[in-house]
Amino acid sequence: EDQVTQSPEALRLQEGESSSLNCSYTVSGLRGLFWYRQDPGKGPEFLFTLYSAGEEKEKERLKATLTKKESFLHITAPKPEDSATYLCAVQAYTGRRALTFGSGTRLQVQP
């Protein structure tokens, strides 16, 4: 069974204080690993897809990286508007398109 574990559960940063969120996964053949951002009362908002170990993608202050066992979401010099829950999900090479989600990391960036 596919599994996704995210850590930490919650993270509080000062504005400008860089950090990383972790997503460890177990999947029977990774088809894709997805990062989403979710604000309170809203649905997950797509950020990145990573397909293979060594791949990196960037968007503004966010950079996602992938190894064979985990993914990191690096946040550089965060701003208060980066406060949200960050979700990691995997999709396996089973012919199914279902995403398996982790429980998320709640990030709070204080000014």
Next chain:
Amino acid sequence: EAGVTQFPSHSVIEKGQTVTLRCDPISGHDNLYWYRRVMGKEIKFLLHFVKESKQDESGMPNNRFLAERTGGTYSTLKVQPAELEDSGVYFCASSQDPVGTEDTDTQYFGPGTRLTVL
């Protein structure tokens, strides 16, 4: 471009009643998914439509849940009769098939319907 929309945003019903949730996908997206998050748990897959056909129903919890997608456009998810454990947030997502060098589709989520069963 309009995103995925869901209706209602919030529904409160009594145990044993029926509720129908609606999802309108992004125009042109053949794939439509239902997910849900129950209290304190992670988001879980329910089912996947390709156009009007059910491609994968493996996440549907039991036969009290019925999903339809008439004409391959909008979808409804009916819960009948509702139980207390059905409370949670129901998300719909849609995607188009992979294009170019993409290996898989990107699923875009709606805002969710918060269902409360009393």
